[in-house]
Amino acid sequence: MQQQALTAMVAWMRLDTALKAFEASLKRDHKITALQLAVLHIVSERPHIPLAALRKALIAHPATLGQAIDDLRRKGLCQVRSNPEDRRARNVAITESGSELVAAVPLTGPMRLRDxxxxxxxxxxxxxxxxxxxxxxxxxxxxxxxxx
Incomplete structure (x- = not known):
């Protein structure tokens, strides 16, 4: 049992180290977080996605996701607009700059699984x-x- 536990710990540390290094490179090279990259990937595939659907897809706290999207909006990587069908709801869309960033970042992490x-x-x-x-x-x- 001890050997299996050690093997699992080493595998986890390898994954954790790789994820942290990838996230650090995202911040250093592109000035975004892994959550923000996930937002951009989803929004690139589902134009004008409702914010509530994005929150559900990412299992993100409303404040955390709101801050991430506000930062993306300030950087010109996404747009947030009122939903024409429900003025209380907001839709998120990717910008051309956001699409260029998604294309520039290696497809890594959970978003890669679909491909x-x-x-x-x-x-x-x-x-x-x-x-x-x-x-x-x-x-x-x-x-x-x-x-x-």
Whole structure:
């Protein structure tokens, strides 16, 4: 059991180190966060997505997502407009600069999974393995209600 635990710890540290290095390069090279990159990817695929749908897709706290989108808007990477069908709702759209940034950043992390071909079996195993990781590492209480 100890060897399996050590092997799992090393694998987690490898993943954690790679994610942190990627996030640091995003901040250094493109001045955005991983959450902001995820927003841009989703908005590039779903033009004029309602903010509520974006929040649900990303399992993000409203204030956290709001700050991320406000920063993207200030940088000219996305636009936020009132929804013509429901004036209380807001839609998010990517700008040309946002599309250029998405094209410039290597497709890395969870957003890459949708473009992975020929790996169906590995993807089927990945979701429960990541769920197990959250539980086994004692992190479930920090996931939030939507991620459970």
């Amino acid at each position: 992975v071909e020929g790996e169906a079996e590995r993807l089927v195993r990945l979701a429960p393995a990541l769920g197990d990781a959250v539980e086994l590492f004692g992190l479930a209480q920090w996931v939030g209600k939507q991620g459970r």
